[in-house]
Amino acid sequence: MTASGKPKIAFFDFTSCEGCQLTVLDSLQTHPELLQVVEIVQFREAMSEKGEDYYIAFIEGSCTRQSDEARLHKIRQQASIVVALGACAHLGGVNALKALHPLDEVRQYVYGDKADQYETYDARPIDAVIPVDFAIPGCPIDRDEFLACVKALLLGKKPPIPDYPVCVECKLRENTCLFTLGKVCLGPITRAGCKAICPTYGQSCEGCRGFISNPNDSSMRSVLAEHGLSPEDITTIYTMFTSYQVRQKLIQGKS
Numbered sequence: 001m002t003a004s005g006k007p008k009i010a011f012f013d014f015t016s017c018e019g020c021q022l023t024v025l026d027s028l029q030t031h032p033e034l035l036q037v038v039e040i041v042q043f044r045e046a047m048s049e050k051g052e053d054y055y056i057a058f059i060e061g062s063c064t065r066q067s068d069e070a071r072l073h074k075i076r077q078q079a080s081i082v083v084a085l086g087a088c089a090h091l092g093g094v095n096a097l098k099a100l101h102p103l104d105e106v107r108q109y110v111y112g113d114k115a116d117q118y119e120t121y122d123a124r125p126i127d128a129v130i131p132v133d134f135a136i137p138g139c140p141i142d143r144d145e146f147l148a149c150v151k152a153l154l155l156g157k158k159p160p161i162p163d164y165p166v167c168v169e170c171k172l173r174e175n176t177c178l179f180t181l182g183k184v185c186l187g188p189i190t191r192a193g194c195k196a197i198c199p200t201y202g203q204s205c206e207g208c209r210g211f212i213s214n215p216n217d218s219s220m221r222s223v224l225a226e227h228g229l230s231p232e233d234i235t236t237i238y239t240m241f242t243s244y245q246v247r248q249k250l251i252q253g254k255s
């Protein structure tokens with residue numbers, strides 16, 4: 001807490017595109033009143049000051065280097081509440097796809113003759129390194145959901161993250177199901193909260209928010225197969241955002 005009684009919060013970035021932090025900035029622009037109830041002490045995208053005393057730490061990005069781990073442990077020691085912000089932090093996300101190829105090949109491809117100068121290891125979500133209290137899913141996070149989560153945390157409540165599938169929100173928007181249009185979609189097993197934004201604009205859900213806690217994996221696979229996907233295609237669609245979980249057998253699926 002500050003002298004004014006405002007809880008101190010901090011934002012940290014690891015390997016990411018920083019799109020989730022940009023969404024936070026967007027939220028602050030449209031809801032500046034948030035700044036009246038919290039004090040932000042670290043937020044590299046928005047300020048140069050760096051306070052080390054904070055109550056809530058929002059962490060964006062995956063852990064992709066051994067040396068990231070010490071920084072994560074330090075954040076965990078300081079923060080009373082740690083929140084994974086977005087798919088990279090929550091799931092490993094697209095960063096974890098690099099594990100589909102030998103690490104040296106990936107490093108060579110990205111850094112060429114400077115490959116030896118860059119430390120890297122298999123990308124992983126933050127909770128593979130430190131305990132995480134809550135995750136705000138999505139790639140990027142949903143602005144309204146972020147604000148609702150901050151409000152809940154400040155009230156001492158659990159953030160209101162849905163545990164029902166995207167299909168529910170899709171039906172509420174009265175969308176025509178993409179399966180009836182000859183496309184495929186992971187909406188039946190993916191966690192809602194994004195207002196079904198992709199199918200609303202004719203794009204398949206690719207599971208960026210992770211799966212619901214009890215997905216009907218075998219039915220989902222059967223439906224995808226009935227719509228022409230091979231087992232390899234199904235693995236590909238399943239692993240866009242959750243390849244770490246599939247590899248670690250944290251969810252059903254084949255790596």
Ligand code: SF4
Binds near residue numbers: 021
């Ligand atoms: S979750 Fe998506 S938008 Fe957010 S930092 Fe990762 S890649 Fe960027």
Ligand code: SF4
Binds near residue numbers: 166176179187196199
């Ligand atoms: S388009 Fe996707 S999210 Fe919408 S109802 Fe069909 S399967 Fe569910």
Ligand code: SF4
Binds near residue numbers: 139194209
């Ligand atoms: S529809 Fe699926 S892929 Fe699109 S934002 Fe929502 S969860 Fe992510």
